[in-house]
Amino acid sequence: MLLLAGVLLAIYWAPEDADQGFSQKIFFIHVPVALTAYACFGWAAWKALRLLLKGDERHDLESYTAVHMGVIFGVLTLATGSIWAKISWNTWWTWSEQQLVLFLVLFLFYSAYFMLRFSLEPGRQRANISAVYALFGVVLIPVSFLAIRLAENFIHPVVFTRDGPQMTTTMFVSFLVCLAGTLALAAALYLNELAGKRIDSRLRELREALL
Amino acid sequence: MTSGEKYAFAAYAIVLAAVLAYVLIFATKLARLERELTELAALARERGALVREADQGKGSGERGALVREADQGKGSGEARSARPRRGPGEGVRGNREVPPRTNG
Numbered sequence: 001m002l003l004l005a006g007v008l009l010a011i012y013w014a015p016e017d018a019d020q021g022f023s024q025k026i027f028f029i030h031v032p033v034a035l036t037a038y039a040c041f042g043w044a045a046w047k048a049l050r051l052l053l054k055g056d057e058r059h060d061l062e063s064y065t066a067v068h069m070g071v072i073f074g075v076l077t078l079a080t081g082s083i084w085a086k087i088s089w090n091t092w093w094t095w096s097e098q099q100l101v102l103f104l105v106l107f108l109f110y111s112a113y114f115m116l117r118f119s120l121e122p123g124r125q126r127a128n129i130s131a132v133y134a135l136f137g138v139v140l141i142p143v144s145f146l147a148i149r150l151a152e153n154f155i156h157p158v159v160f161t162r163d164g165p166q167m168t169t170t171m172f173v174s175f176l177v178c179l180a181g182t183l184a185l186a187a188a189l190y191l192n193e194l195a196g197k198r199i200d201s202r203l204r205e206l207r208e209a210l211l
Numbered sequence: 212m213t214s215g216e217k218y219a220f221a222a223y224a225i226v227l228a229a230v231l232a233y234v235l236i237f238a239t240k241l242a243r244l245e246r247e248l249t250e251l252a253a254l255a256r257e258r259g260a261l262v263r264e265a266d267q268g269k270g271s272g273e274r275g276a277l278v279r280e281a282d283q284g285k286g287s288g289e290a291r292s293a294r295p296r297r298g299p300g301e302g303v304r305g306n307r308e309v310p311p312r313t314n315g
Binding site: 007021022023025026029030033072075076079080083084086087185189192193196199200203206207210211 | 218233
């Protein structure tokens with residue numbers, strides 16, 4: 001509901017951008033989805049750190065589920081970004097943009113997490129190796145976020161600067177509602193997925209005990 | 212509808228489609244879990260009934276036979292694979308279970 005409210009605010013309440021027109025409305029879904037992907041990867045790293053520090057194996061499943069969610073939101077970021085690039089820059093993708101390439105690297109890095117995880121036998125060793133990998137990946141998040149601000153030549157717009165958000169109040173409020181909506185959606189999907197995986201695991205144990 | 216509007220709606224539609232696809236996949240998974248749970252509940256009820264019958268037959272010499280029957284069912288019944296649960300070609304791989312190979 002929060003996301004739906006945000007989308008409605010973005011479309012009907014927030015004013016159209018003077019340069020880009022209606023296509024700038026993609027901003028209200030693209031940026032919150034990208035920030036949610038970062039949040040999921042960050043959460044995965046936090047759970048991975050907890051696993052390595054405390055040794056509690058339930059954090060392994062939580063970290064894995066968070067990476068799973070992050071990759072889904074990563075795909076959506078790339079898809080919505082590509083659509084926005086096509087209408088704004090007349091190209092689906094450009095390799096000259098550090099922001100785009102670094103996000104792709106981050107996405108591919110976390111996609112490889114699944115290959116690593118499923119190539120190992122389940123157990124403590126797999127949990128530890130996956131946790132270390134998830135922790136390494138989180139280093140790429142600030143690099144990806146700051147790359148655009150450190151680069152001098154870019155066409156990717158910077159909205160959030162040291163002087164604050166470069167948009168009107170109505171735009172900023174709509175953006176915040178959209179961000180809250182995508183974060184709530186990610187949290188709901190994460191909890192559902194986690195519950196599903198736990199039930200699956202318990203059922204497997206029960207089946208092994210009974211058969 | 213301008214091209215800007217088309218692209219903007221396409222971006223929103225992709226997110227909506229992804230969420231719907233996820234819900235569909237999760238619903239399928241939930242249905243599978245429910246089916247497995249029903250099977251396991253039936254199996255547990257069957258085992259419970261056998262144990263109760265064995266307890267009732269205690270003292271009359273039937274218990275030993277019923278327990279043996281239950282153990283035979285556990286060890287070589289149709290529900291159980293001829294191969295061990297965990298082996299080179301089966302077991303748990305990641306978050307999915309590789310079913311036991313069947314002969315032939």
